[in-house]
Amino acid sequence: MRPLAPQVLCHTRRLAFAVTALTALAGGSGAAAAGAQQQGFPHERHQGLFPLCAGCHEGIPGSDSASFYPTAATCARCHDGEQQVRVSWSAPERRAHNLRFDHRVHAGRLERGGDPPVECTGCHTPEGGARMSVSEDIQLGTCFGCHEHQAQEHLVDAYCRTCHTPLARSGMSLSFIEALPMPADHEAQNFVLEGHGSSASADWRRCATCHTADRCAACHVDAARPEIESLEYAPAGMELAMMTAYYPKPATHDEAWFDEHGTQASREACATCHTQDDCTVCHSGSLPVRAAALPRADQVLAPGAGIEARAPASHASLFFLDVHTALAAAEPGTCATCHQESFCVACHDGPSNGGYHPPDFVARHPAAAFGREAECANCHSTEAFCRECHQESGLTGFGRLGPGYHSAGAFWLIRHGQAARQGLESCISCHKQTDCMQCHGVAGAFKVSPHGADFDARSAWERSPRTCVACHLRNPLNGSQP
Numbered sequence: 001m002r003p004l005a006p007q008v009l010c011h012t013r014r015l016a017f018a019v020t021a022l023t024a025l026a027g028g029s030g031a032a033a034a035g036a037q038q039q040g041f042p043h044e045r046h047q048g049l050f051p052l053c054a055g056c057h058e059g060i061p062g063s064d065s066a067s068f069y070p071t072a073a074t075c076a077r078c079h080d081g082e083q084q085v086r087v088s089w090s091a092p093e094r095r096a097h098n099l100r101f102d103h104r105v106h107a108g109r110l111e112r113g114g115d116p117p118v119e120c121t122g123c124h125t126p127e128g129g130a131r132m133s134v135s136e137d138i139q140l141g142t143c144f145g146c147h148e149h150q151a152q153e154h155l156v157d158a159y160c161r162t163c164h165t166p167l168a169r170s171g172m173s174l175s176f177i178e179a180l181p182m183p184a185d186h187e188a189q190n191f192v193l194e195g196h197g198s199s200a201s202a203d204w205r206r207c208a209t210c211h212t213a214d215r216c217a218a219c220h221v222d223a224a225r226p227e228i229e230s231l232e233y234a235p236a237g238m239e240l241a242m243m244t245a246y247y248p249k250p251a252t253h254d255e256a257w258f259d260e261h262g263t264q265a266s267r268e269a270c271a272t273c274h275t276q277d278d279c280t281v282c283h284s285g286s287l288p289v290r291a292a293a294l295p296r297a298d299q300v301l302a303p304g305a306g307i308e309a310r311a312p313a314s315h316a317s318l319f320f321l322d323v324h325t326a327l328a329a330a331e332p333g334t335c336a337t338c339h340q341e342s343f344c345v346a347c348h349d350g351p352s353n354g355g356y357h358p359p360d361f362v363a364r365h366p367a368a369a370f371g372r373e374a375e376c377a378n379c380h381s382t383e384a385f386c387r388e389c390h391q392e393s394g395l396t397g398f399g400r401l402g403p404g405y406h407s408a409g410a411f412w413l414i415r416h417g418q419a420a421r422q423g424l425e426s427c428i429s430c431h432k433q434t435d436c437m438q439c440h441g442v443a444g445a446f447k448v449s450p451h452g453a454d455f456d457a458r459s460a461w462e463r464s465p466r467t468c469v470a471c472h473l474r475n476p477l478n479g480s481q482p
Contacts, residue, residue: 023313023329047132049078053120063104098170098209100163155183166208174239180210195250200227208230210319214238216302219245222271247273247305259312265290275304282309284340329375348379354401370423387430415451424467433471440471 050056058076059067066358069091076161079087123142143163151158161352167177174295188195200207204227213231217223234240257264271294286292297304314320328335348356356379361368380386420427439446450471451457461468461477468476 001198013068041134043132043134044130048132050132053124060103068094096166096171096173096176098167100161101166148456153184155187157183158299160209161205164209166205166212166232167210168208168212168234168238171238174241180243192246193250194315196226204230209462213238214301218243219302220272221275221300221302221304222267224298245303255313258310262288262290268291270294272303273304275300278304278307281307282338284338285336325374344379345448370421390430420450437472 050419054061056070057068058064070089071091072089075087075089076179087400094279115228121131122145125131126133131133147163185191185195185199207227208231211231212234213223213228214234216225216228216231217233220228223229265288267290275297276287276294277297278293279287279294283291319322357365362403367375376386439448440450441447449455458477465475
């Protein structure tokens with residue numbers, strides 16, 4: 001794809017383009033008296049000198065553009081300054097057009113005597129005019145006199161390729177492109193959103209008459225579509241009008257769609273309007289696979305629809321701040337779609353508002369942690385965060401008998417069983433399973449069972465298997481009653 005800035009065609013003036021273009025095929029300025037080039041050659045004044053049009057325009061029957069018009073030396077045979085006043089003559093520049101017209105084809109019919117016969121005057125002389133009363137304006141009906149037009153709406157249902165070449169090959173100037181008339185079906189309110197795609201699929205050659213592929217790539221993020229790839233990009237030097245890309249909102253994109261769009265997303269469904277950059281507005285970190293399949297903005301010409309992040313419907317509740325901790329604990333992955341840890345820390349540990357915990361919370365946090373006033377693990381890594389602070393404060397234990405956090409309690413080792421059963425999560429903040437197994441494991445020094453004498457293992461397993469696997473690697477019953 002050629003690296004162009006987004007360029008599109010805009011229709012501004014609805015002129016009779018075909019009429020003007022047909023004039024450009026043969027018309028132009030001609031010789032004038034007193035040495036000045038005048039607009040329009042006085043054909044009627046010369047009709048007695050030139051019985052045949054090809055006498056001056058000898059290159060037209062063979063489509064030899066170099067000899068479409070007579071040279072200055074031809075004019076000087078008469079305008080020599082003695083017999084006739086000298087004139088300044090230069091052939092007019094041929095104006096660019098997109099008409100599929102070849103004089104050679106029509107000249108062949110002239111020589112063969114077609115039916116109806118084709119004469120130069122048939123197209124270049126007004127109806128009823130003299131032979132040399134050449135008109136610079138050729139009416140569209142002149143062509144239709146021979147080429148019957150079957151279309152009911154010329155700009156809508158005609159087969160454009162019959163008479164027109166693709167715009168990319170026309171060489172037309174910007175002013176000529178802007179003067180292209182807009183077909184009636186393009187004015188429909190939903191044409192951009194619904195109509196133009198089906199129209200292009202049905203006949204992309206119609207689109208090529210007035211558009212280049214640049215027009216499509218200016219809006220379509222993913223321009224690798226058969227209809228677009230069939231069009232040609234504008235050649236170097238061809239100027240196209242600038243226009244802002246337009247992305248109307250589809251009817252499917254309602255409020256409910258926002259919460260469900262992830263399951264419906266795909267490159268085929270989304271890449272017409274969206275780039276990866278649109279997805280990163282909400283999705284932080286690694287993009288979902290479907291979003292990552294979209295092209296990046298720096299890989300395409302189109303800017304993409306561009307979206308603004310907004311909170312899900314669940315966040316609209318007046319009490320969301322009070323309940324968001326429970327939602328975050330239940331589905332932390334959902335929060336991570338939009339939020340990074342720093343977002344939480346800004347409130348929960350922010351110096352401007354004193355943080356999540358009240359003043360002097362560190363001094364009394366053991367009771368709050370043990371009593372499960374809040375789920376510490378929602379924000380803290382108990383293995384790292386708690387242990388790091390306890391080590392810095394000298395409140396860590398060493399082995400099963402070493403001094404440490406529990407040394408303030410007399411005979412703690414004898415009483416620790418009850419505390420472990422009531423809040424095992426508190427224990428694992430500092431201890432590993434191997435600490436317990438030194439005494440309680442079957443291979444430990446004391447082989448002390450952590451269960452009381454009347455412990456019902458099967459009932460405990462049926463009630464809470466997760467509690468059992470905190471120490472046991474699998475079902476300790478093995479299908480039997482211990």
